[in-house]
Amino acid sequence: MAEHDLSERIEALEVRLAYQDETIETLNQTVTAQWKQIDALTRQLAALSERLDQAETSAGAPANERPPHY
Numbered sequence: 001m002a003e004h005d006l007s008e009r010i011e012a013l014e015v016r017l018a019y020q021d022e023t024i025e026t027l028n029q030t031v032t033a034q035w036k037q038i039d040a041l042t043r044q045l046a047a048l049s050e051r052l053d054q055a056e057t058s059a060g061a062p063a064n065e066r067p068p069h070y
Helices: 002-059
Strands: none
Touching: none
16 A cells, blocks of 8 residues: 555656656747847847937937027
Protein backbone atom coordinates (compact mmCIF):
# COMPACT_ATOMS: atom_id res chain seq x y z
CA MET A 1 0.00 0.00 0.00
CA ALA A 2 2.74 2.48 0.91
CA GLU A 3 4.62 1.71 -2.29
CA HIS A 4 1.50 2.50 -4.34
CA ASP A 5 1.01 5.81 -2.50
CA LEU A 6 4.66 6.73 -3.06
CA SER A 7 4.32 5.94 -6.76
CA GLU A 8 1.23 8.15 -7.03
CA ARG A 9 2.98 10.99 -5.22
CA ILE A 10 6.00 10.76 -7.51
CA GLU A 11 3.72 10.75 -10.57
CA ALA A 12 1.85 13.80 -9.25
CA LEU A 13 5.16 15.62 -8.70
CA GLU A 14 6.31 14.75 -12.21
CA VAL A 15 3.08 16.14 -13.67
CA ARG A 16 3.46 19.35 -11.65
CA LEU A 17 7.08 19.66 -12.76
CA ALA A 18 6.07 19.30 -16.41
CA TYR A 19 3.48 22.08 -16.05
CA GLN A 20 5.98 24.27 -14.23
CA ASP A 21 8.56 23.76 -16.97
CA GLU A 22 5.97 24.79 -19.57
CA THR A 23 4.99 27.85 -17.54
CA ILE A 24 8.61 28.89 -17.06
CA GLU A 25 9.26 28.61 -20.80
CA THR A 26 6.17 30.69 -21.59
CA LEU A 27 7.21 33.33 -19.07
CA ASN A 28 10.74 33.37 -20.50
CA GLN A 29 9.39 33.96 -24.01
CA THR A 30 7.14 36.75 -22.72
CA VAL A 31 9.97 38.48 -20.87
CA THR A 32 12.25 38.19 -23.91
CA ALA A 33 9.59 39.74 -26.15
CA GLN A 34 9.00 42.55 -23.65
CA TRP A 35 12.71 43.32 -23.42
CA LYS A 36 12.92 43.53 -27.21
CA GLN A 37 9.97 45.92 -27.24
CA ILE A 38 11.44 48.01 -24.41
CA ASP A 39 14.75 48.20 -26.27
CA ALA A 40 13.03 49.32 -29.48
CA LEU A 41 10.96 51.92 -27.62
CA THR A 42 14.05 53.20 -25.79
CA ARG A 43 15.88 53.66 -29.10
CA GLN A 44 12.82 55.37 -30.61
CA LEU A 45 12.55 57.72 -27.63
CA ALA A 46 16.23 58.61 -27.89
CA ALA A 47 15.85 59.35 -31.61
CA LEU A 48 12.79 61.52 -31.01
CA SER A 49 14.54 63.36 -28.20
CA GLU A 50 17.49 64.06 -30.47
CA ARG A 51 15.17 65.32 -33.22
CA LEU A 52 13.42 67.59 -30.72
CA ASP A 53 16.75 68.98 -29.52
CA GLN A 54 17.78 69.66 -33.13
CA ALA A 55 14.45 71.33 -33.89
CA GLU A 56 14.72 73.55 -30.81
CA THR A 57 18.30 74.49 -31.71
CA SER A 58 17.44 75.37 -35.31
CA ALA A 59 14.25 77.25 -34.32
CA GLY A 60 16.22 79.98 -32.56
CA ALA A 61 14.17 81.72 -29.88
CA PRO A 62 12.15 79.58 -27.48
CA ALA A 63 8.48 79.20 -28.37
CA ASN A 64 7.25 80.36 -24.94
CA GLU A 65 9.14 83.67 -25.03
CA ARG A 66 6.95 86.83 -25.12
CA PRO A 67 6.83 88.66 -28.42
CA PRO A 68 8.65 92.05 -28.40
CA HIS A 69 5.43 94.13 -28.59
CA TYR A 70 4.37 93.19 -25.03
